[in-house]
Amino acid sequence: MTFKVPRGTQDILPEQSAKWQKVEETIRHLCHTYRYEEIRTPMFESTELFQRGVGDTTDIVQKEMYTFTDRGNRSLTLRPEGTAGAVRAYVEHKLYGLPDQPVKLSYIGPMFRYERQQAGRYRQFVQFGVEAIGSKDPAIDAEVISLAMNVYRTVGLTDLKLVINSLGDKEVREAHRTALINHFEPHIHEFCSDCQNRLEKNPLRILDCKVDRENPLMETAPSLTDFLNEESATYFEKVKHYLDLLGIEYEVDPNLVRGLDYYNHTAFEIMSTSKGFGSITTLCGGGRYHGLVQEVGGPDMAGIGFAMSIERLLLALEAEGKELETDSALEVFIVSMDDAAKEKAVELASTFRAKGIATEIDYASRKMKAQMKAADRQGAKWVLVLGEQELADNAAAVKNMETGTQEKVPFHDLVNYLQTH
Structure with missing residues (x-):
């Protein structure tokens, strides 16, 4: 079902x-x-x-x-x-x-x-x-x-x-109400059932009727402004x-x-x-x-x-044709090459998010190329690549997705780097 x-x-x-x-x-x-x-x-x-x-x-x-x-x-x-x-x-x-x-x-x-x-x-x-x-x-x-x-x-x-x-x-409304009743009553049978019910209860609402809006009596109905x-x-x-x-x-x-x-x-x-x-x-x-x-x-x-x-x-x-500027941009996508790198990615993502940096990591065990495509698709500003060498160096390869430039940044300096570049 x-x-x-x-x-x-x-x-x-x-x-x-x-x-x-x-x-x-x-x-x-x-x-x-x-x-x-x-x-x-x-x-x-x-x-x-x-x-x-x-x-x-x-x-x-x-x-x-x-x-x-x-x-x-x-x-x-x-x-x-x-x-x-x-x-x-x-x-x-x-x-x-x-x-x-x-x-x-x-x-x-x-x-x-x-x-x-x-x-x-x-x-x-x-x-x-x-x-x-x-x-x-x-x-x-x-x-x-x-x-x-x-x-x-x-x-x-x-x-x-x-x-x-x-x-x-209230005084104006009462005078106008009486004038509306006198105006519509002789021809109220020409109007829809809703308007017929409104005549005594609330004749002002006849003027707001979408069914009878083209009736000539609508044009000649007494105007409130004439009674002010x-x-x-x-x-x-x-x-x-x-x-x-x-x-x-x-x-x-x-x-x-x-x-x-x-x-x-x-x-x-x-x-x-x-x-x-x-x-x-x-x-x-x-x-x-x-x-x-x-x-x-x-x-x-x-x-x-x-x-x-x-x-x-x-x-x-x-x-x-106006577009609203939203604040949903992804700042960092972390690409991990193996299980050890994935553990570091989880750790870094938590650190970045605690500092207000929008971060995503791969949860589909994709290859590096597919992860890079995902980062591009999601509009990431930065991609951090973590592999065996990066873990050994205690530094991530950081790529600027707009300029294509890449450099290694020590893990301990990543937050400062991302916030100042």
């Missing part, structure tokens, strides 16, 4: 893994400089947390969650996103009581959604995200957007577009002002929505504009939320965050 990786998942082999590590290293460094500290939450949570924290009218909750009942008859769900768990931890551990607010959190790890597999989208995927909870300052909206943009820029992406919008405050009150408009202007100060280009798109009820004010997406990327261009999405902390049992604290897929980041790099 043969086994294959489950549909919608993937094996990340060593060659690709080095790229993942480079991206994760970049992310962690930027989070450190922006002071977003890592939080690690469980891979599964109470199902109700996601029903409350993601929204029971969303496709994620209605169609995509991996939910199971455990032996204690509790309903648990593999996390489909990271915000709900981070906010739950914020409330449970009373981080709102810390003297320094906002609390700035970051996370990176696997998420799970049962959705149709397509390029860069998997049923198990890795998501990086941040949450800044405890501030209503528009400057932190710009900071969160800046961090997301800098991740993409630092790994080498250039074909990017930032789109922003304002969803207004003075406070919301001022807030949005401040966010744009801070983005201008940071030199971050953006487009305002009145049709950009975040469909959850507790989203307020700033919403944004970062898209790939590379021609080879595909039709679904979104790389990252985020927004400001008010009410979510209360929804999971905490005080009235505002927050803002984003989430990005690492798979889609790598796909965007591929579309732009």
Whole structure:
């Protein structure tokens, strides 16, 4: 019987893994400089947390969650996103009581959604995200957007577009909601069953429907920006002002929505504009939320965050033809000619590795020529040859694989030689 990786998942082999590590290293460094500290939450949570924290009218909750009942008859769900768990931890551990607010959190790890597999989208995927909870300052909206943009820029992406919008405050959302219902209700029978269900529960999500996106009513739907009150408009202007100060280009798109009820004010997406990327261009999405902390049992604290897929980041790099520089280079390959030399090779390899020198030796009992080919294949910078004469001389023949030059170096001086040449 043969086994294959489950549909919608993937094996990340060593060659690709080095790229993942480079991206994760970049992310962690930027989070450190922006002071977003890592939080690690469980891979599964109470199902109700996601029903409350993601929204029971969303496709994620209605169609995509991996939910199971455990032996204690509790309903648990593999996390489909990271915000709900981070906010739950914020409330449970009373981080709102810390003297320094906002609390700035970051996370990176696997998420799970049962959705149709397509390029860069998997049923198990890795998501990086941040949450800044405890501030209503528009400057932190710009900071969160800046961090997301800098991740993409630092790994080498250039074909990017930032789109922003304002969803207004609760008063604005209610007025817009009523206008949407009045707009769509006379013709709701023309829309898909999902949109028909959304009309009363969350009509804003109709605007985000992929099935009915070409319906003419989408173009003429009331725009949120037409309903912005003075406070919301001022807030949005401040966010744009801070983005201008940071030199971050953006487009305002009145049709950009975040469909959850507790989203307020700033919403944004970062898209790939590379021609080879595909039709679904979104790389990252985020927004400001008010009410979510209360929804999971905490005080009235505002927050803002984003989430990005690492798979889609790598796909965007591929579309732009960009290569990540990884640190997986082999420094030393030790060629051993006989059993006595093999023992010395094992000893030297241990010494080199203890000094941080990436080292490999032959474990296949190959001839010298085959070992040299293996060293070349693996891109070794140096090859050390050990044979009967080298053991007698207490010195290794050291070959520079780039220049082809070779010299004998005493065993006791090998570490110094390799580190200084």
